[in-house]
Amino acid sequence: MDVSDSILDHLRHVAALPDLTGTRYELESEIGRGGLGVVYAARDRQLDRRVALKVLDSALAGEAQLIARLEHPAIVPIYETGTLPDGRAFYAMKLVAGARLDRYAAGPHSLGERLRVVRRVGEALAFAHTRGVIHRDLKPQNVMVGEFGEVYVMDWGVEAVAGTPAFRAPDARMDARSDIYALGALLESVLPANAPPALRAIGAKAMQADPAARYPDAAALLVDIGRFQDGLAVEAWSEPAWHRLRRFGSRNAVLLWLLAAYAGVKLLLFFLRNI
């Protein structure tokens, strides 16, 4: 049978579409694809709502179930896992309306808002790590910021995931520290050009080539971001003396103003007494 280029392209496309016969889902459109699976928008006929449907290699079905057990406000909830008639595995999850973090970060958001998103991502990672799950492919494209500001980490990795170059740790074996590296890269990617050096240092520490030189866990990185936001010294940066003074000044501005005012009044009284 002769197969022209256009027929070949068409067949590759239609034969790859998930066969949803016998399921409660009706296919709408493709919304994304990665190394291990394709995500479609679909309609759940039973509950009359739209969902995101990820279709992946049948060998990864066990991983989908593992991910489904991660219940956290910053992890996209999985509604159902199953097997398609053609043998491929799928899971249905919340269809998040919002923007991917890479697009969101291009907007005019404050530093505080950017750090809030990174902290939510870090909290999701910390939680998953306590459950023995690592992401393996954390990057801004796998984080959604919803229309109410909610943050969702998606596309939790499976064994075969190798990561995305700019966010992938140079580790021989992927583990939780590899996710810390990716979190540091993610922090770097959302910081504005004039970001304070303390924040850059946090990103750099998380991205150390030697896993042992990184933060021991996601919580430690979050603590350092918290220290920065509270005006305290961060673990990642040995700041110069002038910077320490400036930070002290900005943290204790009211006290310094009061002291200056007190000294001014005292000085004024001294001069008045000697006139």
Next chain:
Amino acid sequence: MDPDTAIGGPHGHFPSTQLSLLEAAGSGGALPNEALERVTALYWKPVYRFIRVKFGKNNEDAKDLTQAFFATALERDFFARFDAAKASFRTYLRMAVERFAATQHAAANRQKRGGDIEFEPIGGQAVTGESPEQVFEREWQRQLFALALDDLRAHSEANGKQFQFEVFAAYDLADCARPSYADLAARHGISETAVTNHLAWARRMLRQFVNERLRGVTAGARDLRGEMRRLWM
């Protein structure tokens, strides 16, 4: 450039569950004839097209070189030397063809040295803008689907599903404008839902046959998964 060869067909039909190359080879390392036929059925045309585009060979020379490559590969137990840990079988085979054809090409040129040697233009590359490697890959995909379509047709005939195949062919194998589901339903006297179901069945079976063919020419689960990912994603 003269037209391509028709060699490579008609396509044989293989059992629905094919062994991977490593399974077929067993402990001895040599591939049985059935596995070699599978490899030849899928790779003959991609190899032939690759040689034509890469070395600017005419139809007859490219056919001879392709034939010589497979004959030599069998003679020297070339397929048994494949190491699945280093590359996919497809990449291994393409690189072997490249080495083999380059050697033959150089030898032919040495014989002709001193005479008027004229190289033919690399037609495929000039026409499509694709590299020889891309041509090889594209032709491999084309042949894979052509074989799977043959399997699907044979399966439909053997199971009384010719009508389903007919609906599928009218829609998915239409080279120009595709009819609407409503047109197809009216033409075949069935509902649009039936059209959807017939197409879903045929596509599911086609995917299965493509994967079966792939299984038969890959070296185990890892190689197969890599090829499936490459093809379907």
